[in-house]
Amino acid sequence: MVNKPIAVGVLALQGGVVEHLNLLRKASAHIQSADNLQFTFNEVRTPPQLAQCDALILPGGESTTMAIVASRLGLLEPLRTFVKVQHKPVWGTCAGLVMLAEEAAATKQGGQELIGGLNVRVLRNRYGTQMQSFVAGLDLSFLGDSGKDDPFRAVFIRAPIVEKIITEGEVDGSKGSKVEVLGVFRAEGQQARLEQGGEAEKGDIVAVRQGNVFGTSFHPELTNDIRIHVWWLRQVVDALGHGK
Numbered sequence: 001m002v003n004k005p006i007a008v009g010v011l012a013l014q015g016g017v018v019e020h021l022n023l024l025r026k027a028s029a030h031i032q033s034a035d036n037l038q039f040t041f042n043e044v045r046t047p048p049q050l051a052q053c054d055a056l057i058l059p060g061g062e063s064t065t066m067a068i069v070a071s072r073l074g075l076l077e078p079l080r081t082f083v084k085v086q087h088k089p090v091w092g093t094c095a096g097l098v099m100l101a102e103e104a105a106a107t108k109q110g111g112q113e114l115i116g117g118l119n120v121r122v123l124r125n126r127y128g129t130q131m132q133s134f135v136a137g138l139d140l141s142f143l144g145d146s147g148k149d150d151p152f153r154a155v156f157i158r159a160p161i162v163e164k165i166i167t168e169g170e171v172d173g174s175k176g177s178k179v180e181v182l183g184v185f186r187a188e189g190q191q192a193r194l195e196q197g198g199e200a201e202k203g204d205i206v207a208v209r210q211g212n213v214f215g216t217s218f219h220p221e222l223t224n225d226i227r228i229h230v231w232w233l234r235q236v237v238d239a240l241g242h243g244k
């Protein structure tokens, strides 16, 4: 039996939209034939387009700009409903992670509008400016054996980190789920101190999941590595109860 196609959207107000769409298409080729699944991938700019989606990616870019445009287009409340009431699968990369946090530090005066859903506080621009962008190999064990044997080359561009997991209280989006830390980055200095037997520094949290909400500080869509996109699409398939 062929299921109804799974509609995956990419919020296309600003930022790295095409890159996500390209990698989603490549990633989907790895799972659809095996499981008899069909996907559609579309840009999302309006509330009716959002309503068509089963799952959504919020790309990297500039979270303050994205929030202003989303608000003007009447998308902020529908996005909050999508994430926190309908509990549909969402993934935010970089600025997208900022949007999905309940709190953000290092914001402009007066703060910025967020969608929320992840019970965390992010620190924006943790590693400095665009000029200080870098690539680092991350061990991502949620990717299974390949995550351990073959580090993921993660691209950090004015990246946020999760500086605090807010334990008090529940957020609407969490469905009671806990925040899971799925990826940590240790800068060279932190790693060296650890190897010299120094204080075990935990490193910076750069990938988290809470129920239906997933966030990464870095940009898998700017590599040719489809592993996280494949993993996430499988999460979407499971959440929708397809392929069973």
Ligand SMILES: NC(=O)CC[C@H](N)C(=O)O
Binding pocket: 059, 060, 061, 062, 063, 064, 093, 094, 095, 096, 098, 124, 125, 157, 158, 159, 160
């Ligand atoms: N590459 C990015 O998405 C940068 C995120 C940006 N610094 C922000 O806070 O929104």
